[in-house]
Amino acid sequence: MCGTRDGGQAGGIVSARARQRRRQGSRRPVQVNGDGKLNFEEFEAHHRALVDRAFAAVDADKDGFLSPGEVGGDGDRADLVAAFDRDADGRLSPQEFMAPKE
Numbered sequence: 399m400c401g402t403r404d405g406g407q408a409g410g411i412v413s414a415r416a417r418q419r420r421r422q423g424s425r426r427p428v429q430v431n432g433d434g435k436l437n438f439e440e441f442e443a444h445h446r447a448l449v450d451r452a453f454a455a456v457d458a459d460k461d462g463f464l465s466p467g468e469v470g471g472d473g474d475r476a477d478l479v480a481a482f483d484r485d486a487d488g489r490l491s492p493q494e495f496m497a498p499k500e
């Protein structure tokens with residue numbers, strides 16, 4: 399099997415199974431090592447892919463950051479951005495999107 403721990407991608411190599419799942423729009427975790435069980439690395443890769451997809455869907459201007467206007471939908475959500483904005487630049491990076499401030 400040519401899959402990898404990142405869900406089928408490594409340096410541009412994508413497994414046939416990963417390509418098939420993408421075409422089908424499957425959200426089920428990709429079983430990379432074929433043992434019939436989902437290990438932590440496979441789960442983490444699947445979770446990361448879902449988060450990346452959510453970030454990209456919200457990032458309307460595709461600048462790689464989420465602004466209060468993008469997060470707010472119909473309104474500006476500066477308060478929501480502030481809850482995650484660790485560097486206080488008024489926008490969320492992908493890393494900030496993954497974890498709120500402590």
Ligand SMILES: [Ca+2]
Binds near residue numbers: 460461465468
């Ligand atoms: Ca943006």
Ligand SMILES: [Ca+2]
Binds near residue numbers: 483484485488489490
């Ligand atoms: Ca920020």
